[in-house]
Amino acid sequence: MRQYLFLAIASACSTVAAQTPATNPMPDGSRDMYIGIGAQSVPRYDGSSDNRTLPLPVLQVQWSNGIFVSGTSLGWHLSQSPSMEFGPMLALSPRRDQDGVSFSFSGVGEGSGARMAYSSLRPGEFTEREPVDDNRLRNMDVIKRRLLAGGFFNYYLSPKLRLTNTLTYGSGKDRNGARLHTALQYMMEDVAPHHTVVLSAGVSLANRAYNETWFGVTQDEAERSGIKGSYRPGAGVQDVRAGVRWNWVLSPDWMLTSGATVNRLVGDAKDSPLVERATNYSVSTALAYRF
Numbered sequence: 001m002r003q004y005l006f007l008a009i010a011s012a013c014s015t016v017a018a019q020t021p022a023t024n025p026m027p028d029g030s031r032d033m034y035i036g037i038g039a040q041s042v043p044r045y046d047g048s049s050d051n052r053t054l055p056l057p058v059l060q061v062q063w064s065n066g067i068f069v070s071g072t073s074l075g076w077h078l079s080q081s082p083s084m085e086f087g088p089m090l091a092l093s094p095r096r097d098q099d100g101v102s103f104s105f106s107g108v109g110e111g112s113g114a115r116m117a118y119s120s121l122r123p124g125e126f127t128e129r130e131p132v133d134d135n136r137l138r139n140m141d142v143i144k145r146r147l148l149a150g151g152f153f154n155y156y157l158s159p160k161l162r163l164t165n166t167l168t169y170g171s172g173k174d175r176n177g178a179r180l181h182t183a184l185q186y187m188m189e190d191v192a193p194h195h196t197v198v199l200s201a202g203v204s205l206a207n208r209a210y211n212e213t214w215f216g217v218t219q220d221e222a223e224r225s226g227i228k229g230s231y232r233p234g235a236g237v238q239d240v241r242a243g244v245r246w247n248w249v250l251s252p253d254w255m256l257t258s259g260a261t262v263n264r265l266v267g268d269a270k271d272s273p274l275v276e277r278a279t280n281y282s283v284s285t286a287l288a289y290r291f
Contacts, residue, residue, distance in 0.1 A: 036289060093146040176209040186200070239264060241261055
């Protein structure tokens, strides 16, 4: 059945592709909505060697006219074909400062969501001596939040296998960063009663402007931080990733949604002097209520 929803996690990480919920046939004038809260362990930024634990809001709304809100993305299903999904979308690209990537709270105004700041102090180090500052973002320019424009095209290879493509444009310092994420999603509905598991594997391609923004180092930044020379990554494959999502329907109104993702930077992104570890992971779990 195509009436399932891919629950999107509203963590506005720059390298996480916007999740597009599957078309959900509904009576005219109706809507389907999930709201919830949970916790997530995510990298401080793409290529960071440490994770941090943050609150995790969940928001997904889909209207019968095809418009949907999924996490920090807004889109519109335009296709009438049961085997294809396509349409325009808007997504929010996060801010990155010396603390790492900010994680917005969907449906909450700017500045009202708490954010855990990264500290370079290690356990056991107090104020008796100056700690060693190994924060590679310390002297990097701040990357501002951006509203991205783009679109999606999904194709069902079978009732349970979906090829997804999401393209966004407008990120970065000069608003000309572009990124394409392509993935395969396989849904297993019959694992156990009321349990659905979605497996995914994907690859992301980025243009030079995108990679220079998130993985590049300008000459000024290199001089401030002591890095030997600037770094200008080119266009190409940015990362590959694999993930699993497990949805447990506790009742007609309540769902427990959990997931895990492993992400591997490749190419010029992996070789950036900002990258501490090329392989990152994230895990999450949240309780969502269906209205």
